[in-house]
Amino acid sequence: MKGAMKVFSLFLTAGISASVLTACGTGGTPQGSHSTGNSTATNNGSAGNSLVIGVDNGSPTFTDNFNPFGPGNRIGTSYIYEPLFFVNSINGQVVPWLATGYKWQGNKKLILTIRNGVKWNDGQPFSAEDVAFTFAYLKQNPSLDWQGLWQVLQSVSVSGNQVTFNFKKPDVPAFYEIASTVIVPKHIWSTITNPVQGMNEHPVGTGPYVVGSFTPYQYTLKKNPNYWQASKVAVDKIVFPVLGNNQTAALKLSSGQWDWATLFLPNVQQTFVSKDPQYNQYWFPPGGIISLGMNLTKAPFNDIHFREAMAYAIDKQKIAQQAEDGYVAVASQVGLVLPGQKQWLNPSIPNQGVYAYNVQKAKQILSQAGYHTNAQGQLLDSSGKTISFNLEVPSGWTDWIQTAQIVQSSLKQLGITVNVQTPQYGEYSQSQATGQYDAALMAYGGTATPFTSYDTLLNSKYVMPVGKAANANVERWSNPETDQMLHSWVQATDSQAQLQDAYKIENVMYQQLPVVNLFYGATWSEFSTKKFVGWPSAANPYAPPAPYGQAPLMIMTHLQPRS
Amino acid sequence: MKYFLRKAGFLILTVWIAVTLNFILPRLMPGNPAQAMMAKYAQQGPISPSQEHALALMLGLPTGSLWSQYGQYLGNLLHGNFGISYSFYPEPVIAVIARALPWTLTLIGLVTILQFVVGTLLGVYAAWNRGKKFDSTATVLFSFTSAFPYFWIALAFIYLFSYMLHWFPLSGGFSGSLSPAWSGAFAGSAIYHSVLPALTIFITGIGGSLLGMRNNMINTLGEDYILLGKAAGLPEYVIATRYAARNALLPIVTNFAMSLGYVVGGSLLMETVFAYPGMGYLLATAVSNQDYPLLQALFLFITVSVLLANFVADILYGLLDPRVRKGGVR
Numbered sequence: 005m006k007g008a009m010k011v012f013s014l015f016l017t018a019g020i021s022a023s024v025l026t027a028c029g030t031g032g033t034p035q036g037s038h039s040t041g042n043s044t045a046t047n048n049g050s051a052g053n054s055l056v057i058g059v060d061n062g063s064p065t066f067t068d069n070f071n072p073f074g075p076g077n078r079i080g081t082s083y084i085y086e087p088l089f090f091v092n093s094i095n096g097q098v099v100p101w102l103a104t105g106y107k108w109q110g111n112k113k114l115i116l117t118i119r120n121g122v123k124w125n126d127g128q129p130f131s132a133e134d135v136a137f138t139f140a141y142l143k144q145n146p147s148l149d150w151q152g153l154w155q156v157l158q159s160v161s162v163s164g165n166q167v168t169f170n171f172k173k174p175d176v177p178a179f180y181e182i183a184s185t186v187i188v189p190k191h192i193w194s195t196i197t198n199p200v201q202g203m204n205e206h207p208v209g210t211g212p213y214v215v216g217s218f219t220p221y222q223y224t225l226k227k228n229p230n231y232w233q234a235s236k237v238a239v240d241k242i243v244f245p246v247l248g249n250n251q252t253a254a255l256k257l258s259s260g261q262w263d264w265a266t267l268f269l270p271n272v273q274q275t276f277v278s279k280d281p282q283y284n285q286y287w288f289p290p291g292g293i294i295s296l297g298m299n300l301t302k303a304p305f306n307d308i309h310f311r312e313a314m315a316y317a318i319d320k321q322k323i324a325q326q327a328e329d330g331y332v333a334v335a336s337q338v339g340l341v342l343p344g345q346k347q348w349l350n351p352s353i354p355n356q357g358v359y360a361y362n363v364q365k366a367k368q369i370l371s372q373a374g375y376h377t378n379a380q381g382q383l384l385d386s387s388g389k390t391i392s393f394n395l396e397v398p399s400g401w402t403d404w405i406q407t408a409q410i411v412q413s414s415l416k417q418l419g420i421t422v423n424v425q426t427p428q429y430g431e432y433s434q435s436q437a438t439g440q441y442d443a444a445l446m447a448y449g450g451t452a453t454p455f456t457s458y459d460t461l462l463n464s465k466y467v468m469p470v471g472k473a474a475n476a477n478v479e480r481w482s483n484p485e486t487d488q489m490l491h492s493w494v495q496a497t498d499s500q501a502q503l504q505d506a507y508k509i510e511n512v513m514y515q516q517l518p519v520v521n522l523f524y525g526a527t528w529s530e531f532s533t534k535k536f537v538g539w540p541s542a543a544n545p546y547a548p549p550a551p552y553g554q555a556p557l558m559i560m561t562h563l564q565p566r567s
Numbered sequence: 568m569k570y571f572l573r574k575a576g577f578l579i580l581t582v583w584i585a586v587t588l589n590f591i592l593p594r595l596m597p598g599n600p601a602q603a604m605m606a607k608y609a610q611q612g613p614i615s616p617s618q619e620h621a622l623a624l625m626l627g628l629p630t631g632s633l634w635s636q637y638g639q640y641l642g643n644l645l646h647g648n649f650g651i652s653y654s655f656y657p658e659p660v661i662a663v664i665a666r667a668l669p670w671t672l673t674l675i676g677l678v679t680i681l682q683f684v685v686g687t688l689l690g691v692y693a694a695w696n697r698g699k700k701f702d703s704t705a706t707v708l709f710s711f712t713s714a715f716p717y718f719w720i721a722l723a724f725i726y727l728f729s730y731m732l733h734w735f736p737l738s739g740g741f742s743g744s745l746s747p748a749w750s751g752a753f754a755g756s757a758i759y760h761s762v763l764p765a766l767t768i769f770i771t772g773i774g775g776s777l778l779g780m781r782n783n784m785i786n787t788l789g790e791d792y793i794l795l796g797k798a799a800g801l802p803e804y805v806i807a808t809r810y811a812a813r814n815a816l817l818p819i820v821t822n823f824a825m826s827l828g829y830v831v832g833g834s835l836l837m838e839t840v841f842a843y844p845g846m847g848y849l850l851a852t853a854v855s856n857q858d859y860p861l862l863q864a865l866f867l868f869i870t871v872s873v874l875l876a877n878f879v880a881d882i883l884y885g886l887l888d889p890r891v892r893k894g895g896v897r
Contacts, residue, residue, distance in 0.1 A: 063852045064842035065666075065740070067655060076656045201657040220844065222743025248738035248842040251722055255730045255737055400855075430857050 053565060054241035055536065058257060058265035059551040061247040065220035070207035072186050073148045073199050079552050080225050080244055082186075083560065084125075084209035088116060088135065089183035090558055091452040094289060094344035094545045099558070102135070102187055102210060103167075108497045111174040114182065118165045122232045124189045126208045136162040137190035139169075139182075145199055151181040174495040176502075177455040184452070184554060212237045212560050221246045236561040239536065257530060264531040264551055268403075270329055276530050283534040287541055287549045288331045290341050290524030292450035294404070296395075296411060297436070297479045297519045298443045301470055304391055305443070309373035311517040315359040317366035318414045324523045327406035334358055335521040338510040339457060341450050342524075344545065348454050350507040357514050363417050370418065383419035392421035393442035396435065399426040404445050407522065436478040439470035446478070447525055455493055455502075458509050462486050462518055481518040536563040570885055578878045585870040590640050593859045594633075649864035654856035660864045663849065670740055671833040671845035678765050678772070679830055683823050686773045690780025691812045695803075697785055705777065713774025721767045721840040728763060735763045738842040764841045768834055779822065783815040790814075817888055821880045828876025832869040 060066070060079040069077045072085045088103040103116045122130040139160040142149040156178050158170040169182060192208050193199065207215060212231045216224035225242045228234070247253045250267070257265045258279045269275045277284045296314065298305035305311065320334040336342050338357035340349060349356065374386035382390045395411060397404045405426060412422040422443075427435070435441040449457040460466065460476035467482050468474035486509065493505035512518070529549035531539050540549045540559060547558035631639075643649065649660035693702040729737045741747070742756040787793065788811050796806045833847030842848070846865065853861040885891050 062842070063654060064738075064838070064848050065844045067658060074657065076654070203657070219743055219746045221739050221741065245743050246739060246842055249839055252725060252738045252840075252842070255725070259730060428857070 053239055053535070054243060055239045055263045055563075056243045056245065056261065057551045058245065058247055058253060058262040058267070060244045062220070064246055064248070066218070066223060066244075066246065067203070068205045068218050068223075069203045070215065071199070071202055071204040072188060072207070072209075073145075074202070074204070075200075077204075078223065078244070080213070080215070080223060080242070081207065082553060083213040083225055083242065083556050084207045084211045084215070085186040085188065086209065086211045086557060087184045087186050087554055088118075090547070090554055091180055091183050092545070092547055092558075093291070093450055093452050094341075094548055095347070096345065096452050097546075098183065101557070102130070103183075106179065106183075108176070111176055111495050111497050112171040114169040114171070114179060116167045116169070116182075118167060119232070120165060122210050123230050124191075124208050124210055125214045125228050125230065126189075127230070128189065128191055128208075130187075130189070130210050132162045132165050132167050134190045135167045135187055136160050137194065138185065138187045141188070141193060141199070142185070147200055151185070153178065153181055153185070176494060176497050177453050177459075180452040180456065211557065213242060216241065233561050238563055238565050239560060242560075260532070262532075263535060264529070266528045266551055267530065268528050269530065272331075272530065280532065280534070283532045284530070285533055285539070286528075286530040287539070288526040288528055289542065289545065289548060290332065290344070290450070291527040291548060292447050292525040293335045293339065293341060293521050294407070294445060294447050294523050294525050295335070295519040295521045296443060297446035299439060299441055300480050300482075300518070301439060302442065304385055307373065308516055309369050310375075311520060313366040313369045313373075313418065314415070315517055315520045316362045316369070317418050318411055318520065318522065319361050320359075320522050321361060322414075323407050323410045327403045327410060328523060328526070332523045332526050335524050337514050337517065337521050339449060339461070339513045339521065340454055340510070345454060348503065348506050348510075350510045352507075353510060353514050357510065366418060377419050381419050382421070390421070391419075392423065394423045394425050396425050396427060396432050396441055396444040398429040398432045408445060411522075434473070437473040437475070439468070439472075439474065439478070439480060445522075446519065448519075450525075454506060455490075458506075458513075459490055459494075462509070462512070463490050479519055483512070483516075486512050533566065535566060537566050538562045538564045570891075571882060574878060574881045574885075578874060581874050582871060585874065586641070586644065586867065587637075589863050589867050589870070590637055593863060644867075649867075650860035652853075652858055652861045654852050654858040654861065660860050663861060664846070664864060664868065667833075667844055667846050667849050668831075670843065671838075671847065672830065674761050674765060674843070674845065675768070675830045675834055676827070678768050679823075679826055682769055682773045683776050683819075683826075686776030687780045687816070687819060689773075690777045691784055691807065691815075693777070694781045694784035694788065694815075695807045695811075697781075697788075702781075706781065709774035709777050711774075712770050713772070713778070715771055717767065717771050717836045718840065720771060721763075721837065724763055724767055725840070736760055738840075740842075740844045764834075764837050764843055768837050776819065776822070780815065780819055783818060784811055787811045787815040817884070820883060820887065824876045824880030824883065825873065828873035829869070831872040832865075 066078060067076065070081045070084065071077050072081055086102050088101060089106075090099040090101045091097070092099070100119075102119055102122065104119050105117045107115050109115060116135070118132040118135055119130075124130055139153070139157070143154045143157075146154070156171055156173060156175040158172045161168050161170075171178070187210070189208050196202060205215075205218075210232070212228055212233065213225035214228045216226040218224075222243060222245045224244070227237055227240050231237060245256075245262075248256065253265070253267055254269055254275065256262055257267060257269075258276055260280060272286050276286065296318070298311065300306050315337060324330065324332050324334055336349075336357035337359055338349065338353060340346070340357075342349065342356060370383065375383055375391075377383055378390075384390055395408050397408045405424065408422075408424040412424055415422050432444065436444055436446070448461055451457045461479075462481050462483070463477060464482040464484075464487050466474050466477035467480050470480075474480070489505050489508045489512070493502055493509075496502045496505065527548050527550050529551075531549070533539065540547050540555075540562075546562060547555040549555070549559070551559075647661055649664075652658055652660045652663050655663050689705060693705050696702050725737060728734045736742075736759070739760055740757060741753060741760050745753050745756055747753060793806060793811055796810055801810075831846060832850065833845040835847035835851055837843060838845045838847035839851050846868075849861065850865050852858065853865060
């Protein structure tokens with residue numbers, strides 16, 4: 005389920021980093037103890053062509069839930085069900101998966117060609133009927149349609165190996181949502197009337213793996229011998245043990261019990277790589293943008309000069325170094341996740357859209373815009389009022405809290421008082437939705453097409469009056485020109501036309517600063533190349549290096565045994 | 568008899584208050600849990616009003632007036648129906664609790680009893696030999712261990728015994744290759760995995776009962792009847808156990824009964840450090856996910872068992888110490 009995965013990845017990029025290893029976790033290095041065969045009984049998968057992945061956390065034990073539609077399913081579910089296309093969120097590359105190709109007829113009709121010769125893991129043949137059924141099923145059960153596809157879809161019909169999607173109105177970027185929808189077998193699900201309430205202990209999918217064994221502290225997946233790309237799958241067995249808390253998870257990773265994990269580790273070179281320098285590697289590519297979101301219905305945030313001054317005054321480099329241990333880079337103001345999305349970057353924007361740290365410049369902008377400082381060094385607006393605001397960060401997200409504190413100290417140099425507040429996540433998101441906040445750290449971006457990010461960030465159709473909950477555009481950017489650019493983009497099937505609209509929106513982001521971008525949130529991934537090679541890397545970013553979401557389908561068909 | 572009836576009436580009243588508070592408190596918290604959950608999903612993409620409705624149906628959000636919700640809530644309680652957990656969706660709360668409860672009751676229950684027995688005996692011994700070598704070392708040592716932050720000692724033990732020496736597993740309640748079953752292999756694995764958790768809570772908790780008993784006992788030893796016993800030539804161990812310890816034990820019994828009540832809540836810190844499948848971990852999960860149905864059920868279990876334990880302690884006290892009953896009639 006993409007929806008659940010997104011939440012999960014967000015949790016990983018920000019939440020897991022919440023607690024920092026205590027001294028006893030990072031302290032003394034055990035001499036010569038990175039043998040894989042240690043006394044703990046949890047790792048019984050070290051033999052043969054198997055991979056142990058530390059990613060799925062029980063509470064603390066696993067429930068046997070492989071429901072592709074359920075919010076609480078096991079991570080392993082995404083190794084079993086497959087989408088129509090794999091879309092690489094790093095660079096937007098589209099790889100044919102259960103569909104072999106697609107074409108647009110006009111901008112309201114999309115035709116997909118479905119792959120022949122694929123079988124469900126129970127032996128039944130897979131066909132275009134299953135694809136059409138899955139989409140009809142989403143319509144029939146609106147609680148499954150997380151992506152809101154049926155708000156734009158008119159009908160889905162099947163003919164031979166072709167499935168045709170008719171749209172109510174042009175929505176070319178909806179292709180990416182159709183592409184990533186996982187397909188379920190008609191012969192199983194057509195009789196299930198309450199899909200979210202089932203546990204689906206025996207998942208029938210088309211994917212490379214089937215469930216092997218299941219216990220409350222560990223489950224295994226084994227290779228699906230009838231998989232349509234079986235020759236590309238080298239890992240015969242995957243073991244998913246319970247993670248445990250952050251500290252013990254880090255110990256399990258550094259002691260070599262796991263081959264692949266997705267943890268925030270302070271000083272990864274020392275805590276992980278040095279334990280087995282020959283094989284232990286990591287790659288933390290950017291996966292989204294963490295920004296300072298401001299309530300644009302309030303002063304001083306409704307003043308473009310004030311926002312511009314913020315972009316210059318906040319020490320983003322210090323945030324990246326201190327709050328994120330130097331694993332991430334300062335974000336470009338254009339709203340693209342670089343370098344992955346560089347093909348979308350408007351070449352006329354200087355310095356790839358990064359605002360350099362420059363307090364003098366910020367002060368200059370403010371004084372030109374009519375702000376001045378009083379004898380105590382406090383910044384006053386043109387009517388003589390001091391400027392102070394609340395900055396909200398979810399409770400427990402320590403790296404974000406540290407970021408907020410750096411924002412606070414940066415803006416103090418301008419004479420602005422920032423109060424960092426850490427409400428519970430529910431309260432944090434609700435105050436943004438209803439517009440009853442001053443400023444907050446927000447995550448966005450990293451979607452397959454930048455359109456999706458820009459649309460949810462900037463489209464005025466999501467804007468709600470203060471007091472009513474908005475689902476997107478919570479900073480309440482309302483600008484007819486931006487809407488026009490998005491409207492033009494949503495209708496464009498031609499990539500050059502899309503690019504022109506993207507350039508215009510990047511200019512809006514860069515010049516008008518609806519939000520102030522701070523840094524790129526990373527996807528954490530530590531892996532051992534001892535048994536398998538061919539992992540995604542900066543040189544070959546064929547997928548995000550994440551063991552969750554749809555990336556594993558790509559990665560498990562790329563890994564090869566070390567010979 | 569009047570004393571016991573009064574206590575029983577008091578129990579019923581407090582349980583009703585607890586149940587009602589349990590109903591009201593989550594409704595006073597800012598933001599409703601389903602909104603929080605929906606808002607999280609909304610990060611993926613906008614949620615239409617119809618989907619919001621679908622989600623609300625999926626979660627079984629309460630509808631209707633507060634009074635009718637209260638009626639429903641009481642009715643559901645009587646049927647043991649606590650609704651569906653959000654964090655374990657689609658599992659019912661009662662199933663989630665039924666899975667966790669035995670682990671907590673066995674481990675924390677045993678350790679609590681062990682702590683009480685060993686701590687009390689050592690306390691008696693220390694008090695009888697007060698000022699001597701054992702007393703002075705034990706008092707200092709156990710004041711020290713009971714002041715340790717639990718988190719620190721647990722992580723230190725894990726690092727030493729599991730990570731460095733490989734004597735024990737790093738975490739978990741039993742081996743990942745086993746499923747719960749009535750078998751020797753499973754029991755062995757469960758016991759092996761429980762050694763470090765048990766040891767750490769035992770060490771940090773034993774100081775309390777030892778010091779409490781020692782201090783009570785020293786007070787009792789100053790009483791006239793002890794002097795009389797000694798003068799009458801009763802053997803030392805008879806005075807120590809039958810006269811001094813028995814009287815010193817009275818306040819300790821209350822403490823013990825109370826702590827048995829708290830057993831149901833599990834040990835939040837221990838269970839999170841060791842990823843132990845008990846009630847404390849559930850509580851942590853429920854809080855961090857704003858899983859109100861689970862949270863309510865857990866609070867109810869904990870309050871009711873503490874109240875029951877209190878009731879039992881009161882009754883026991885009445886039986887053990889006639890003065891309390893007489894005082895009650897006055």
